[in-house]
Amino acid sequence: MPVRQPLPTAAAVVQRSAALAVLLAALPLQAQLFEPPAIDPGQLTPASPTAPAADNPAQSQALQQLRSQADSVQRPPNLAAQRDANWLLGLLALHGLGIPIDAPAAQIRFQAAQRLGHPMASAGxxxxxxxxxxxxxxPPAARPWIAQLRKADAARAIYLEWLLAARMAPLRVGQADGRNNRTSSAITGVPVPEKALLQQAARAGSPQAQLELGLAEVAQGQYQTAYGLFRSASHRSPAAAANAQMIQERYGVTPSGSMGMNRPTPPAASQRWLEMARRYHRGDGVPANYTEAIRLYQQAAASGHPEAKRMLELIYSRPAPGGGIDIGWMQQLANIDLSRPQFSINNLGGAQPFLRDPTPLYDLVPAEWRNAALR
Structure with a gap:
């Protein structure tokens, strides 16, 4: 028969409990499961603990102040500060500004801001x-939030309504035009539904809608129109500002509305050199000779011929693995006609693509946080 252990006496139980209390008291404070006290933003100093993701003391202190305000347990609470802090922390987490990207945490912050009555939380x-x-x-769950957003930011609500329609639209093969109220972007390769809705958002002042319409115009080779749309959105959209600059540099579009008119007419000699370069490049009536073609392109470019300059930029944009000229790339470029207004360097992959902002909320991030990410 197994031997039964005697039950501990009451004195033994009390003695063990006392020993356990002594051990717990000896543990470091951070090992004990206590709720951390709220931090008073006014008590923060440069020596206060910093958030792991902050790279500079000023940003670190600002983040700690935001967290303290957002998670405040003070009585009575400052609900306006708590609401605004949750909203801003949501934007920062969504875009990875000052802290690592954490979209689920951003959504939690947006929910908190919405409960506290932030007028823009429905956009998030x-x-x-x-x-x-x-x-x-x-996507269907976005509809009530978009309806709520119309009271605070009608232009953004219309744009999000268009975006919702675009995400839910079935994928169709081929491109359509404005005659059936659809536009198609070669930038995305996805048909864009409800063009009229996008235009309505752009007229209402949505920089996101102006940017999207600009990208659709780029896809159709309408660079002057695209440039105007990008310029309109550039004061609130960094991507639109960058796109406007790229169009100006690549296609000679100017704020005055001219396109390529600021370039002098190439002299007859440079035009002849360009034509000879193309013949050697293509092997048109002569044996293909890439070395001679490049020499003639360089001669035409030195005389100010813009098409020769663009061709040389393309040739040198993809060097061979060991350096020098990539023969396969030269063959692909042989039949490119750089004089066509629909030609897009972007389609060849030899230049930076046109841009979109990270999210439709990016322009809502305060400038000091967006600018800090660029430093």
Whole structure:
């Protein structure tokens, strides 16, 4: 028969409990499961603990102040400061500004801001429904948030309504035009539905809609129109500003509305050199000779011929693995006609592509946080 252990006496139980209390008291404070005290923003100093993701003391202190305000347990609470801090922390987490990108955390912050009555929080929740914010997207769930957003920012609400329609539209093969109220972007390769809705958002002042319409115009080779749309959005959209600059540099579009008119007419000699370069490049009536073609392109470019300059930029944009000229790339470029207004360097992959902002909420991030990411 197994031997039964005697039950501990009451004195033994008390003695063990006392020993356990002594051990717990000896543990470091951080090992004990206590709720951390709230931090008073006024008590923060440069020596206060910093957030791991902050790279500079000023930004670190600002983040700690935001977290303290957002998670405040003070009585009575400052609800306006708590609401605004949750909204801003959501934007920072969504875009990885000052802290690592954390879309699920951003959505939680947006929800908190919405409960506290932030007028723009519905924009964040609509975007998270459309995009998913780290979870499977649920586009139909964006509709009530978009309806709520119309009271605070009608232009953005219309744009998000268009974006919702674009995400839910079935993928169609081929391109359509404005005659059936659809436009297609070669930048994305995806048909864009409800062009009229996008135009309505752009007229209402949505920089995101102006940017999207500009990209659609680029896809159709309408660089002057695209440039005007990008310029209109550039004061609130960094991507639109960059796109306007790229169009100006690549296609000679100017703010005055001219396109390529600021370039002098190439002299007859440079035009002849360009034509000879093309013949050697293509092997048109002469044996193909890439060395001679490049020499003639260089001669035409030195005389100010813009097409020769663009061809040389393309040739040198993809060097061979060991350096020098990539023969395969030269063969691909042989039949490119750089004089066509529809030609896009971007389509060849030899230049920086046109840009979009990270999210439709990026322009809502305060400038000091966006600029800090560029430093």
């Amino acid at each position: 929740l609509a975007w998270c429904a459309i995009d998913g914010c780290g979870l499977p997207p649920n």
